[in-house]
Amino acid sequence: MRAKDVLGRRGEELAACYLEAQGMQILDRNWRCPEGEIDIVALDGDALVIAEVKTRKSLAYGHPFEAVGAEKLGRLHRLASAWCRVQGLRTPAPCRVDVVAVLDDGIGEPALEHLKGVG
Known part of the structure; x- marks a missing residue:
């Protein structure tokens, strides 16, 4: 497994x-x-939450939140509808997209930030 994949899985678990x-x-x-x-x-x-997790080792390429733009948000909303269809559910109201940013350099304690209802 690539180091990037290991980092991403650790971020998602956190x-x-x-x-x-x-x-x-x-x-x-x-x-x-x-x-x-x-x-x-x-x-x-009562809210269905679609959480996008972005994990980075540092801020060298920008904050993880910056990786979630309008195109990604639109895709996440479409995916939420698809998930509900597969589950046999109508999209419940409210449904929101959250983003969880994880900074984990592998040395210190990872830092986590959570934005609710980003789009």
């Missing part, structure tokens, strides 16, 4: 643990379909 600690219920992880992948699907109260 994000899932964090979201659970915030009271969210994890419904699915790394869900894939022909249109793409959802890192984490969770419930936050």
Whole structure:
């Protein structure tokens, strides 16, 4: 496995643990379909949350949040609808997209930031 993949998996595991600690219920992880992948699907109260996890070793190439632009947000909303269809659910209201940024240089304690309802 490539170092980038190991870093990404570690970031997703940290994000899932964090979201659970915030009271969210994890419904699915790394869900894939022909249109793409959802890192984490969770419930936050009555809200369906599609969580995109971005993990970086440093800020050398910008903050992880910067990697989630309008195109990615649009794809995540389409993926949310696809996930609901596969589950036999109508898209519940509210449904939101969150982004979890993880900075993990492999030396110190990873830093995690969570933006709710980014788009």
